[in-house]
Each structure stands twice: as structure tokens, then as C-alpha cells.
Amino acid sequence: MNSNCIFCKIITGEIPSDKVYEDDSVMAFLDIKPVSRGHVLVIPKNHSADLLSADNETLKDLMPKVKQISQAVMKAVNAQGINVSTNNGAAAGQIIFHLHFHLIPRYSKDGLPPWPHHEVELKTRTELAEKIKEKFTPDTITSLL
Ligand code: 5GP
Ligand code: ZN
Numbered sequence: 001m002n003s004n005c006i007f008c009k010i011i012t013g014e015i016p017s018d019k020v021y022e023d024d025s026v027m028a029f030l031d032i033k034p035v036s037r038g039h040v041l042v043i044p045k046n047h048s049a050d051l052l053s054a055d056n057e058t059l060k061d062l063m064p065k066v067k068q069i070s071q072a073v074m075k076a077v078n079a080q081g082i083n084v085s086t087n088n089g090a091a092a093g094q095i096i097f098h099l100h101f102h103l104i105p106r107y108s109k110d111g112l113p114p115w116p117h118h119e120v121e122l123k124t125r126t127e128l129a130e131k132i133k134e135k136f137t138p139d140t141i142t143s144l145l
Pocket of ligand 2: 005006047097
């Protein structure tokens with residue numbers, strides 16, 4: 001619990017929300033300014049600022065629920081797809097610093113813009129892939145197994 005956090009206040013009920021799911025460790029509620037019809041936020045009750053600082057036990061509990069809540073949302077609004085995403089850091093568009101997954105139902109021809117992809121030459125891609133691979137230490141790899 002972080003006393004300055006809006007989502008912690010939603011968990012305690014201090015700030016009202018349109019709750020769609022709750023158990024001991026997770027809550028889901030409608031986004032107050034939805035990107036599309038049925039936009040839901042799923043949060044762990046255990047406060048962490050974002051995905052990268054969350055502990056693995058929290059994530060192990062959270063992810064299957066993100067999946068099940070996504071399935072319920074899709075059925076409820078007759079969506080053809082759903083974007084499941086989490087913003088990490090202000091540069092990535094994060095505004096609320098309590099880990100949350102956005103479930104954004106998608107509809108055929110809903111007009112939402114796609115990611116702006118661009119071409120990158122092979123050499124640049126190869127160098128970049130190597131640079132990322134170098135950042136995995138034996139310890140981090142072992143911890144993922
Ligand atoms: P972020 O940009 O941090 O990934 O997303 C934060 C989301 O929380 C936004 O989509 C915003 O509309 C939503 N939000 C912000 N304040 C509240 C609130 O008080 N109640 C609810 N239900 N959603 C909120
Ligand atoms: Zn919080």
C-alpha cells in the first residue's frame with residue numbers, strides 16, 4: 001500500500017471504481033477514460049511501480065488472471081481481439097505508477113492506429129540483437145528456468 005497511489009486508494013475503496021473482478025491479490029476495473037469499449041485495468045493489490053520492479057511471485061499469480069479477465073471482457077463486449085499491455089516509465093506513457101495491465105478490446109475496423117513500424121537493415125538488426133543478448137548474465141538466465 002502506497003498512500004500517494006491512486007490505484008492503492010481504489011483497492012481500499014477510498015476512490016470508487018467500476019469493479020469487474022476482485023480476489024485476495026488482484027483487482028480489475030473499468031478505465032475511467034477508455035481507449036475502446038470495455039477497456040479494463042488489471043492490478044495486483046501488492047503495490048509496485050511497474051512490471052520491471054514487481055516481484056516474480058506477484059507476476060505468477062497475476063498473469064493467469066490477466067488472461068481469464070481478458071477472456072471475460074472479450075465475451076462481454078463481443079470483441080474480435082484484445083490488446084494486453086503495460087506501460088513502464090513516463091517515456092512509455094505511464095501516468096499511474098502502480099503496475100497495471102491494460103485490456104483494450106479491439107473491433108474490426110475500430111480505426112485505432114497501428115504501431116508505426118519502420119524498416120531496419122540486417123547489419124543494424126544483428127548488432128542490436130547481440131547487444132541485447134550480452135545483457136543476460138548467467139544468473140538472470142538461471143532465474144528464468
Ligand atoms: P498508464 O498511462 O499509467 O498506463 O495508464 C493509466 C490509466 O489509468 C489511464 O488509461 C487512465 O485513464 C486510467 N485512470 C487514471 N485515473 C483513474 C481513476 O481514478 N480511475 C480509473 N478507473 N482509471 C483511471
Ligand atoms: Zn499503489
